[in-house]
Amino acid sequence: MTNTFAVPAADPVAATTHFLARLSFETDVSDVYADLTAGVPGLVVVDSRGTAAWEQGHLPGAVHLPTAEIATLAAEVVPGGSTVVTYCWGPGCNGATRAALEFARLGRPVKEMLGGYEYWVREGLPVVTSTGLTRRPADELTAPRSTISCDC
Numbered sequence: 001m002t003n004t005f006a007v008p009a010a011d012p013v014a015a016t017t018h019f020l021a022r023l024s025f026e027t028d029v030s031d032v033y034a035d036l037t038a039g040v041p042g043l044v045v046v047d048s049r050g051t052a053a054w055e056q057g058h059l060p061g062a063v064h065l066p067t068a069e070i071a072t073l074a075a076e077v078v079p080g081g082s083t084v085v086t087y088c089w090g091p092g093c094n095g096a097t098r099a100a101l102e103f104a105r106l107g108r109p110v111k112e113m114l115g116g117y118e119y120w121v122r123e124g125l126p127v128v129t130s131t132g133l134t135r136r137p138a139d140e141l142t143a144p145r146s147t148i149s150c151d152c
Helices: 012-025 029-038 051-056 067-077 095-105 116-122
Strands: 026-028 043-047 083-087 110-114 127-129 132-134
Touching (some): 012 026, 012 110, 026 029, 029 043, 029 110, 029 116, 067 095, 083 095, 083 116, 095 110, 116 127
Parallel strands (some): 026 110, 043 083, 083 110
Antiparallel strands (some): 127 132
């Protein structure tokens, strides 16, 4: 059978290397939620958005450290030896990528949370607002309404 793709699929060995590398750089909201719920030691979730965004809502247990302040405040806010997960607004924003880069430049192990705050909320996960802990119903385009995980 002839391959009809304009660009053929990668060799399985190269694909394994590529996808394993991606998973070492990125995580998703379901995995972060599971890790936070399980109390995984050494995990620090960093919200890299500005103050107004933080006050609008943020992940439970997250620390607020805007990207511009990471270089000067990371040592005070994030304990040494921690693995950092950064997030920002959502897939249309590269703020979490910029924040992850700053932590990497400081020699910290770091991952970027894909989907950001937007997908955390859209998956029906809890957020902290000025009125306390709240949740929105899961958006069926991002997560099944009956569970927290897509079981992927």
